[in-house]
Amino acid sequence: MTEISPTSRLTVAQALTQAAQQGLPRVDAQMLLLHLMQQPAHARAWLITHDTDILSAEQQARWSDLCTQRQQGAPVAYLTGHKEFYGLDLAVDARVLDPRPDTETLVDWALELLPEGAAHRVVDLGTGSGAIALALQSQRPAAQVVAVDASADALAVAQANAQHLKLPVQFAHGSWLEPLAGQTPADLIVSNPPYIRADDPHLAALTHEPMSALASGADGLEDIRSIIAQAPSQLKAGGWLLFEHGWDQAHDVAQLMQAAGFEQVQHRSDLAGIARCTGGCWPGLI
Numbered sequence: 001m002t003e004i005s006p007t008s009r010l011t012v013a014q015a016l017t018q019a020a021q022q023g024l025p026r027v028d029a030q031m032l033l034l035h036l037m038q039q040p041a042h043a044r045a046w047l048i049t050h051d052t053d054i055l056s057a058e059q060q061a062r063w064s065d066l067c068t069q070r071q072q073g074a075p076v077a078y079l080t081g082h083k084e085f086y087g088l089d090l091a092v093d094a095r096v097l098d099p100r101p102d103t104e105t106l107v108d109w110a111l112e113l114l115p116e117g118a119a120h121r122v123v124d125l126g127t128g129s130g131a132i133a134l135a136l137q138s139q140r141p142a143a144q145v146v147a148v149d150a151s152a153d154a155l156a157v158a159q160a161n162a163q164h165l166k167l168p169v170q171f172a173h174g175s176w177l178e179p180l181a182g183q184t185p186a187d188l189i190v191s192n193p194p195y196i197r198a199d200d201p202h203l204a205a206l207t208h209e210p211m212s213a214l215a216s217g218a219d220g221l222e223d224i225r226s227i228i229a230q231a232p233s234q235l236k237a238g239g240w241l242l243f244e245h246g247w248d249q250a251h252d253v254a255q256l257m258q259a260a261g262f263e264q265v266q267h268r269s270d271l272a273g274i275a276r277c278t279g280g281c282w283p284g285l286i
Contacts, residue, residue: 011038013051019067028076032066038256049283086135090161095153099131102270104191106244106277107135109268110190113240114140121184123148123234125176125191125227126139128269130158130169132190137167144188146170148179175231176223185236191222202273225255226261237284250275 010018012033019029019182027285030044033117039046055063067080077083083092085099086107091138092098114120114136120143124133127147147169149155155171172179200275224243231241241262245253254265262280270276 009057010055010063011051012047015055015060015063016047019190022066022071024065024070027071029067030107031076031080031231032070033063035082036063036066041080041082041084049111054217075259083129083131085129085131086092086138088131088134088138088161088165089156090129090131090134091164092129093146093157094146095151096157101274102272103131103244105136105268105270106190106192106242107132107139109242109279110136110188111139113188114143115244116140119144120187122146123177123180123186123189124203125189126150126223127158128154128192130161132192133158133169134161134165134167136190137169138165144170146172146180148172150172150175150178169186170171180234183234184209184236185239187236187239188242189225189227189231189235190242191224191240193227214233219252220249221252221256224249225256228256228262232282235282237282239282240279241282242278242279247274247276248279253278254280 013198014056016026016029020026027206029042030047033047034041034043037046037050039045047206049123070076070080075090076092081091081093083090083099086104090099095220110122110132116121120140122136122143122145124136124145124147127133133145133147137143147158149158150173155173160172162171224245227243228241235241241257243253251269254267257278257280262284263283265278265280267275268277268279
């Protein structure tokens with residue numbers, strides 16, 4: 001393969017070749033280059049039809065910087081400022097977790113429990129960018145969706161996304177269900193809380209993302225325990241609590257929910273067939 005001189009002006013095709021030589025995954029390089037050239041993220045055909053276009057000196061310098069940051073672990077979404085989630089274009093940055101495709105499994109399950117046209121009250125705990133809450137509101141316009149986060153910075157991102165998408169999600173600042181005390185109980189509570197063990201070696205590769213949205217105590221279950229303890233007072237009888245959790249935590253989360261009195265505890269698998277979500281129904285007073 002012919003080496004590309006770092007001082008020569010690059011074409012679109014050469015920029016992608018350079019990224020490949022540096023070890024960047026092809027999809028990442030394509031997403032970054034489309035962003036650089038101010039093209040939609042889905043317009044990969046543009047890279048073929050414009051493969052001989054020459055980058056300006058400014059674009060080339062920015063391209064080098066983007067590739068370097070990606071090599072250092074910065075998520076593509078942070079570099080482009082956008083991430084698609086459940087068909088929604090979300091603004092994301094280092095104040096919030098980069099939404100993962102597997103989280104759409106949690107949204108799918110929640111939608112199964114929310115009849116169309118019903119004015120159900122739904123609470124999304126640890127909303128981050130607002131991905132889950134906004135996806136649910138977009139699919140169930142009649143629902144009353146409330147998004148909670150302990151981070152004011154995260155809520156600012158989520159609120160901006162809601163305004164941009166013109167979705168009437170309500171927001172509350174505080175720790176899990178505490179800011180909703182005294183309000184109408186929910187039909188459904190969903191959460192993708194921090195669930196990584198504090199000593200997990202994989203955290204080293206996630207240093208660009210907010211640690212408060214990732215790690216949760218020695219066993220990764222500290223926040224899930226807190227939510228399970230608080231949820232009964234905030235759920236209607238027959239209401240559901242759904243979690244996303246780690247790849248090996250389904251059994252432990254199910255045990256915690258059953259011990260707290262939840263019934264019909266079950267799991268949903270992610271795109272790789274791993275039990276990634278666990279939920280149960282609160283029976284209320286019997």
